[in-house]
Amino acid sequence: MIAATEIKVTKAEKSKLNEMDFNHLPFGKYFTDHMLEANYENGEWKTVEIKPYQPMLIEPSLMALHYGQAIFEGIKAFKGNNENAFIFRPYDNWQRFNISAERMCMPPIPQEIFIEGMKQLIALDINWIPAKPDHSLYIRPFMFSTDCQLGVKASETYKFMIILSPAGPYFAAPMKIFVEEKYTRAAPGGVGFAKNAGNYGGSLIAAKEAKNLGYDQVLWTDAVEHKWLQEVGMMNVFFVINGKAITPSLEEGTILDGVTRKTLITLMQEELQIEVEQRRINIDELVDAFHKGLLSEVFGSGTAATVALIKELRYKETIMEFDTTKANIATTLKNKLDAIRSCTEEDKRGWMVRV
Numbered sequence: 001m002i003a004a005t006e007i008k009v010t011k012a013e014k015s016k017l018n019e020m021d022f023n024h025l026p027f028g029k030y031f032t033d034h035m036l037e038a039n040y041e042n043g044e045w046k047t048v049e050i051k052p053y054q055p056m057l058i059e060p061s062l063m064a065l066h067y068g069q070a071i072f073e074g075i076k077a078f079k080g081n082n083e084n085a086f087i088f089r090p091y092d093n094w095q096r097f098n099i100s101a102e103r104m105c106m107p108p109i110p111q112e113i114f115i116e117g118m119k120q121l122i123a124l125d126i127n128w129i130p131a132k133p134d135h136s137l138y139i140r141p142f143m144f145s146t147d148c149q150l151g152v153k154a155s156e157t158y159k160f161m162i163i164l165s166p167a168g169p170y171f172a173a174p175m176k177i178f179v180e181e182k183y184t185r186a187a188p189g190g191v192g193f194a195k196n197a198g199n200y201g202g203s204l205i206a207a208k209e210a211k212n213l214g215y216d217q218v219l220w221t222d223a224v225e226h227k228w229l230q231e232v233g234m235m236n237v238f239f240v241i242n243g244k245a246i247t248p249s250l251e252e253g254t255i256l257d258g259v260t261r262k263t264l265i266t267l268m269q270e271e272l273q274i275e276v277e278q279r280r281i282n283i284d285e286l287v288d289a290f291h292k293g294l295l296s297e298v299f300g301s302g303t304a305a306t307v308a309l310i311k312e313l314r315y316k317e318t319i320m321e322f323d324t325t326k327a328n329i330a331t332t333l334k335n336k337l338d339a340i341r342s343c344t345e346e347d348k349r350g351w352m353v354r355v
């Protein structure tokens with residue numbers, strides 16, 4: 001096992017921080033001075049290193065490029081009071097990373113590398129954390145196979161890395177969503193619950209076609225009937241019907257077990273006294289509730305997006321519009337989450353992990 005102190009650190013000769021315009025931070029475009037890299041071979045993780053952010057040299061036969069053993073996570077760090085930095089629920093992402101790894105026949109990553117490595121990396125680049133509302137340091141841990149050969153099999157070697165990106169909001173404005181019936185994101189027995197790269201690659205065509213129709217993203221439906229609702233774009237989804245929040249349940253393994261999803265469920269149940277149902281929900285129930293005036297809010301949740309307001313849902317010829325200025329539950333949740341993460345509200349559950 002690798003202790004945090006065993007991480008070799010090589011500092012960048014010159015910081016890029018002075019070149020950064022913190023008033024213009026599109027999501028995921030700029031990277032900090034350092035990155036973490038660890039290599040797996042002969043059944044163990046070794047050579048854990050923090051070094052200057054730099055390009056990688058790879059062989060064209062790198063298996064990850066051909067057969068897609070590649071997984072990732074998204075996590076955020078924030079500046080707290082007194083210049084301290086905090087990471088939001090990183091242990092949950094560490095556990096989910098290892099669930100994705102198991103599904104993709106990849107080795108688990110030890111906590112010492114994932115969490116302690118992340119803390120050391122952030123401590124080094126702490127001045128890159130934006131202190132503005134809706135801004136954070138987005139943390140991207142990822143792993144990919146590194147054997148170089150073309151036989152289809154699980155690789156025997158892997159690389160784990162963490163890169164950091166100071167970022168503004170992912171979706172700044174309320175979204176228009178198209179209910180997808182042609183393409184499928186995930187089916188039971190598949191990889192929908194894993195955060196593997198292919199899930200995102202496979203979703204692009206649906207998003208592209210929705211964009212051509214004037215929509216920002218799609219609401220995914222099940223693979224068989226195209227009726228049962230799964231996720232919205234790259235986020236979990238919540239529907240407020242008759243004052244109750246309903247979100248698709250996890251048991252079919254077709255949606256991501258979102259850390260923001262479970263955070264919002266806890267906040268609704270324990271702080272806002274809002275009833276939450278995690279269950280199967282189909283589009284007919286949603287349309288029916290809309291026509292009866294019972295569907296008051298629809299919103300997405302994710303690390304990158306936090307809480308994303310939805311102003312329109314289109315299913316076939318039915319257009320369902322929502323006045324997002326009246327999206328009280330989504331807005332209260334976003335404000336509460338922002339307050340906890342900016343340390344202006346007490347973190348009662350130990351979600352904020354100090355760097």
Ligand code: COI
Binds near residue numbers: 200234304
């Ligand atoms: C996240 O919310 O962190 C995601 O992974 C979504 C996306 C940026 C891929």
